[in-house]
Amino acid sequence: MRFNKLDLNLLVALDALLSERSISRAAERVHLSQSAMSNALARLREYFDDELLVQVGRKMEPTPRAEGLADAVRDVLVRVEATISTQPAFVPAESTREFRLLVSDYTLTTLMPHVLARVYAQAPNIRIDLRPQVAHPERALERADADLLIIPRDYCSTDHPSETLLDEQFCCVLWEGATLAHATLTREAYLEAGHIVVLPGQGQPALEDWFVKRLGVSRRVEVTTFSFAAAAQLVVGTQRIATVHRRLALLAQRHEPIAIHDVPLHMPAMHQAVQWHRHRSADEGLSWLRGILREAVEAMDRAVGGPGQRVEDSVAPPRKARRAKARSKMD
Structure with a gap:
């Protein structure tokens, strides 16, 4: 099919070339031979009267003309896919x-077990591909590399619809043997302590780190990690503090010798949202899955503790209860 003398099949090739920036990888992506993809690039160059991709060292880099075409071509293909591939x-x-789904390891650890259980119960033949968060996650929607993003609302794109799934508070986690573990954690003590800070998404700051910097204070960062879920474990055996999501802290407290305190700073809640492409709002499958996510949040909070529960009021895990009982017998 042609439009204005352009073979529209070439748009699929152009999208693959601009995404992969490699003739061989683009050919593999759209199931063409390398020679066929080379021929498609030659025809595209002739039509647009531009090189589109040029060799720079061992890489192929897009020209300014190609960069200007990339988003428009992807948008056209997403519209077509959303129209013809979605079942009535x-x-x-x-x-x-x-x-x-693009998810952080916070979501992977806290929410996804409840999501997968509900998906399996209702649709055992459905497959779920959980992919790691990346910088600029909205681009995954634009490229149709993800159906849903589960990210803080602060990071949502204004170009696509979203809805809030849950509110999450932050808390401080310390090793039970740390000096501050069983004392009042003051603002001064918090700022003077060594900290473990999460830098997810290719070194981008986490939301809690962003909040702290907005308050105009700085922390002595002694350890950085890419994993939200690991931060609570990394304080064990040290005097350090990790500022983590409350639900993660409550889960970690079941297995790790840690104490949980409120953050002695005014730190707002994180509003976790789900976002999808604007052209896929009528997709019944995505609507069903968003409903599953909402149900899973309720199930998670029944298991972990609802958003209104203060960290000091959380029930001690069985391991700690047994240890306390053993100490009382020794006394």
Whole structure:
């Protein structure tokens, strides 16, 4: 099919070339031979009267003309895919569809076990592809590399719809043997302590680090990690503090010798949201999956503790209870 003398099949090749910046990888992506992809690039160059991709060292880099085309071409292809690939009716129990979700390890640890259990109960043949968060996650929607993003609302794109799934508070985690573990954690003590800080998404600051910097204070960062879930474990055996999501802290407290305190700074809640492409709002499968996410949040909070529960009021894990009982017998 041609439009204004352009073979529209070439748009698929152009999208793959601009995404992969490699003729061989682009050919593999759209199931063409390397020679066929080279021929497609030659025809595209002739039509646009531009090199589009030029060799720079061992890489191929897009020209300014190609960069200007990239988003428009991707938007056209996403519209087409959303229109022709979405079935008129979605029946979970009969579906073999695959859903791709971009999630942080915070979401992976706290929410996804409850999501997967509900998906399996209703649609055992559906596949879930959980992908790690990346910088500029909205681009994954634009490229159709993800069906849903689960990210803090502060990071959501204004170009696509979203809805808030949950509110999350931050708290401080310390090793039980630390000096500050069983004392009042003051603002001064917090700022003077060594800290473990999470830098997810290719070194980008986490939301809690962003909040702290907005308050105009600085912390002595002694350890950085890419993992939200690991931060609570990394304080064990040290005098350091990790500022983490409350639900993660409560889960970690079941298995790790840690104490939990409120953050002695005014730190706002994180509003975790789910976002999808604006052209896929009518997708019945995504609507069903968003409903599953909402149900999973309720199940998670029944298991972990609801958003209104203060960290000091959390029930001690069985391991700690047994240890306390053993100490009382020795006394």
